[in-house]
Amino acid sequence: MDNFIVSARKYRPQTFNTVVGQAHITTTLKNAIKNKQLAHAFLFCGPRGVGKTTCARILAKTINCENMQADGEACNICNSCKSFNDGASLNIHELDAASNNSVDDIRTLTEQVRFSPQAGRYKVYIIDEVHMLSSSAFNAFLKTLEEPPPYAIFILATTEKHKILPTILSRCQIFDFKRITNNDTVDHLQEICDKEKITSDKAALQVIAQKSEGCMRDALSILDKIVSFTNGELSYQNTLEHLNILDADYYFKLMEAMQAQDLGSALLLYDDINRKGFEGDLVLNGFAEFVRNLLVCRDEKIAGLLEVVESFKDRYVATAQKISPAWLISALNVLNEAEINYKGARNKKLHVELALIKLTYLSQAVELVNEAGVVKKKRTDAAKPVAFKNIRPAVLKDEALAGNASPAANKPQPSDGAKLIIESNVVEEEETPYGRGSVKPVIPSGKPARDAIAIETPVTATPTLGALSKIRKQIVQKQTQANHTAKSLTAENLQEAWSRYIDKLVEQKNHSAVTNFKLAQLKIMDNSSFEIVVESNIQQKFIEQERGTLIEHLQSFYNNRSLSYAIQIEEAIDNGAQQERPLTSREQYLKMIEQYPLVKELKERLKLELDY
Structure with a gap:
């Protein structure tokens, strides 16, 4: 029996043209090879399983090819290419930095760099997971990376670019790999199925592509497992069963029950799902993604974000048109909160059922909110602006008593708004749309308030004491009483x-x-x-x-x-008196021998050394 080789290794790309989903990288590298503008150090960074190490190997093989093609590809025929394909080339060295991350490992690598290649033009050093190197190893690698021999090329690969020292980044030509799209993954899987003569549904391949999340290695591994599980027949149902994914048909049924506010059907449907072995957090997460897809379907501008099986797209669009965006957004909030609190819940099934109960009667809450919004809008529309009256300017008292008021002075002057001149503190109350209240006095510029006189208004009314005058009198009375009863300050x-x-x-x-x-x-x-x-x-x-x-x-x-x-x-004045301070050890000793001379004699006889 022949040794089985997994698809991820068997169908690993051997040329730049066969790399999936990284055209911006492969085109740049081929042009650099053709124009002989190859850098001495590269940094390939991006998610796992998108082709970083594969492109590094293809680059190493291509630059050492003896019969390079016109488009910058390797010939795969010459001795150098064959040795690369067989893994027997001495011009390529791979180092796993995850397990060889010490200074000694890097020093061993730099010692190998000194030797020129025995065959071919370049020696290529591929360091995978380079972010795992220690700081000391990075520092030991700096000088070699900055000024390597002309035949040495370094290719660093990492999934965590932010962990690499800036001094390393500045010495490399950086290439950012992107996630492989679902369409590219489906096309590549279909190509492999055709080569292996595997019967496959496009819907099943789309589910695999969604599950792999842009990682081609994961997609090929899933494909191998399902092919073994189904004995070479890849269908939508057995793919869902093997990947433990809940069919979207369940979510459509749940949504129909919730829109009809049929709590019994919703709980029975969840019980059926639970009996099949699906965990509650998986149901909450899947239903949240389902609601998100419905919300995306409502807007044509973002319809391209919908990543579902093509056979369900029309059903998604039809269902989305029946549900209001307010309900969908509220449902996402409920599901998000339930999913966050799921881990801390003791009764997991009851926790999910409570979330489903909230969603079933969510329509009533949305309707109440909408009705409250309509009532509030009607109240706003019913508001009317304040009605102001045009009031003629009055004649000043001093000018009238002096007798020098001219007809021109008594003639009303045009004004932009109604000005109200009030005698003393007396104001007149006026009926407004908001009720009866006092009118605020406005004094003409350039004249004191005491010179103002009462005005004539179109409405005949007896001047009464306004609220402002009452407040002023009360304040004056309180201040007067307080002054009479205040204690003297002694x-x-x-x-x-x-x-x-x-x-x-x-x-x-x-x-x-x-x-x-x-x-x-x-x-x-x-x-x-x-x-x-x-x-x-x-x-x-x-x-x-x-x-x-x-x-x-x-x-x-x-x-x-x-x-x-x-x-x-006021800082305290220093009267010059010295404060007593404690004596030091030396001062205590001197004072002691001054009073007791025998102590000094004892010290000298015993040859004691004092630590002051």
Whole structure:
């Protein structure tokens, strides 16, 4: 029995033209080879299974080909190409940096670079998973990578470009590989099925392409497993069964039950799914993707984002037209929250059923929100603008009494808006669309308020005392009463009020503030203000933190709302007195031998060394 070779190895591309989905890379490399503008270091980065190592091997084979084609491809006939295809070439060296990531491994590699190739023009060094090298290994590799011999070419491959040092990136020509599209994957799988004489449905190949997520290696591995499972007959149903994927038909049935608010059918359908062995998080994730596809179908601009089996596309479009976007967006929020909280739920089945119950009655919630929006819109439309009246300008009192008012002065002047001139503080209330209220006075520019007089209005009304005048009178009365009952500011009662506030701080256990308040000195400036004298900025900050409650306490104590204070910093004057400080070890010893000379004699006899 012949040894079986997996499709990922058997159908690995041997030329640039056979590489799938990376035309922007292969075209650039072929042009560089034809124009003899080949760089000495390349960095191939991109997702797994998209052809990085394959392109590196093809590049190594092509630049050493003895009979290179006109389009920049290798001939696959010469001795060099045959040795490359058989894996026996001495001009290509591959290093797996995931397991050989030490400095010694890189030093061994750099020592090999010194030897020129025995056959061919170039020696190619391919370092796979280069981001796994240690920082020391990268640093040991820098000089060789920057100035290699003319026959040496380095090709670095990685899936995590961000982990590579910038010094390495700056020395390489970077090529970014992209994920292989589903269409390219399906075409390549169909080509392999034709070569292997495998019966396949296009729908099954599309499911495999979606499951591989742009990785050709995964797609070929899945193909091999399903072919073995089905004995060479690839169908849509057995592909779903082998990949443990829930058929989209279940999601369509779930959606129909939810739109009809048929909770029984939805729960029975989920019970059937659960009995087949599908986990709840798989159902939530699959249904969320299904709702997302329905939302995509509603807009022609983004219809290209729909990645489903072609046989279901028409059904998706027809179903999407029956469901409102508001319901779909709300359903995505419910499913996303349920999927996030699934891991922490004790009863997984009940957790999924609760999400399905919410989705079944979601239409009622959406309808209530829409109705609330309509009512709010009607209220907005019913609002009317404020009705203003044109009022004639009045004649100033001083000019009328002086008798020098001219007819031209009494003549109404045109104005952009209605100006209202009011005598003293008396205003007239006017009925507005929002109810009865006071009209705000507007004083003409250049004239004081006391010179204004009452105006004539088209509506005859008796001047009444407005709300603004009442408020002003009340404030004046309160201030007058407060001034009569306010305590006088003296040193004795100020100290008493200050002590009471300190007692409050003691009750609050704010000991730091208590200490600083006790150190402060108080100086009376006038009848309604005093000064707090402190010695430092720290003391000032502690008092400033209590400003709000302190001023309220003092104003309440004196019954005087106009009471205020200021904080003054006066540093303490140094009177020249020296503070005592502790003696050092040497000073203590000198003082001791001065008082007790025998101690010094004892030290000298015993030849002691003191550590001062």
